[in-house]
Amino acid sequence: MGLLLPLLLALLSCLIGGLYLLGVFRRHRPGEPPLDKGLIPWLGHVLEFSRNAFKFIEMKKQKHGDVFTVLLGGCYITFLQDPLSLGAFVKESREKLDFRPFAKQLVQRVFGYVSGEHDHTFLRATSNKNLQGEGLKVLSQAMMDNLQNLMSREIGSAADESSWKEDGLFMYSYNILFRASYLTLYGNASPKSEEGEEKAKEKDRAESEALFKEFRKFDQLFPKLAYGVLSPRERLEAKTLRELICNTLSVQKMKMKNEISGWIWDMHQYREENGMKESMINRYMLALLWASQGNTGPASFWLLLFLMKHPEAMRAVKEEIDKVLKESGQEVRRGGPSINLTFEMLKETPILDSALEETLRLCVAPVITRVVLQDMTLKMADGREYIIRKGDRLAMFPYSAVHIDPEIHPDPHSFKYDRFLNPDGSKKTDFYKNGQKVKFHSMPWGSGVSMCAGRFFASSEIKQLVFLVLAYFEIELKNPEEKIPEFDFSRWGMGTMHPNREVQFRYRPTF
Ligand code: HEM
Secondary structure (H helix, E strand, C coil): CCHHHHHHHHHHHHHHHHHHHHHCCCCCCCCCCCCCCCCCCCCCCCHHHHHCCHHHHHHHHHHHHCCCEEECCCCCEEEECCCHHHHHCCCCCCCCCCCHHHHHHHHHHHHHHHCCCHHHHHHHHHHHHHHHHHHHHHHHHHHHHHHHHHHHHHHHHHHCCCCCEEEEEEHHHHHHHHHHHHHHCCCCCCCCCCCCHHHHHHHHHHHHHHHHHHHHHHHHHHHHHHHHHHHHHHHHHHHHHHHHHHHHHHHHHHHCEEECCCCHHHHHHHHHHHCCCCHHHHHHHHHHHHHCCCCHHHHHHHHEEEEEEEHHHHHHHHHHHHHHHHHHCCCCCCCCCCCCCCCCCCHHHHHHHHHHHHHHHEEEEEEEEEEEEECCEECCCCCEEECCCCCCEEECCHHHHHHHCCCCCCCCCCCCCCCCCCHHHHHHHHCEEEEECCCCCCCCCHHHHCCCCCCCHHHHHHHHHHHHHHEEEEECCCHHHHHHHCCHHHHHEECCCEEEECEEEEEEEEE
């Protein structure tokens, strides 16, 4: 008896502790947003959410209004879906809302990388230095060279016969952009001698192709990996792929490369100098590969597809490209030099810029998340206030809150290439709801402290690819009646959406 009581008490406290962790005791308190825990302890709604986050959020919004708290895999997440109140999220101080603990957990779960204390500060600093301004100029030139290398054969062979070539548009766009951008950031094979230059280029083509194949398999597992809902078989597959890709990106191999970008080099040096193990640095290299390559290729697919589906948009963009080419004194002709698309020329394309922004509005759908570091009051634009608990998360899903709000963007599901242009041709930034200006009218890059660090480079590379494709080739859908495919719904919340099927297109030289 003497031992039994303490044992029973210990068991009881374990049970209560367990139930507490499962969220069984959490109750809605006055002043808090509506609470929706779902029926499964701890997991809450995570399975439903990971199947189709957009549908889930829309349903909960209809039921609870534009602010509500749900339980997702052990986390209480409050969604803020009022487009006029997003400033309260974006501008809140880091003492209250922090992105870093969430990012730390995500990169550990997906890439096995354990973050250091100053990782995020360093990432922002090196990204500002290397992915903007002068750094971006250097990257753009390298990107141009790599794109020309990957496209050169096609341009060459297509020029021989002016017949149509056929391909899947998603794989075509994703493949070329991934490979050119990977080579630009992670470096090229180094030529051993003068005549080795062609060999090095060939090595770049082959190595980037092999990496793309592995990356695509990893990329397909990514949503389940991020939500932590992989089956044991998939978990094993993800681990194998991770090791394979890390091996290709390894520090050892990188040191044998030429022209590694400052972005990757600085990130690597910083960790090496801080005594991080090589295997851990390799995992970070994979995280950077995903951040830099997971969204851009799919976005270029959608842009090319929308242009093919909207002849008036295609005409306007092509006219702009022809004008920019002509003003630079270049023309595309059989046997002539390849196009030298400079950084300055890319600044002269407001129509292409608007078409790209419209594409991102329609097809990029991240969930932006912060960890709540202290109890706080969420102040809405219309005066409502909500108490948010320390330890919870605050999130927003701009795609449904803003991108497809018909008041902010009339006819929101249609592609309008000039939606982001004023009548005088300048960039349009004024959008309204209920007569009030909407500051965050499109958020494909996220916002605030965690806003995409590579957004200028991303826009520039997509524009480079589209510019070159349209300058060199005439392109059209194999089936002119082809419908725009639906999204792969498992990717809501991840960034650029993927189509749920491939779209065939054909191309032939314009010269
Ligand atoms: C169309 C292409 C791209 C899209 C739509 C996109 C979108 C995003 C989004 C939504 C975030 C998260 C923002 C948040 O949680 O608040 C993000 C973060 C990030 N992106 Fe991009 N991205 C793209 C391309 C790129 C490229 C090309 C690079 C690098 C070369 C890059 C580097 C990063 C990095 C490093 C972060 C983490 C920022 C941080 O932790 O502070 N992205 N991106």
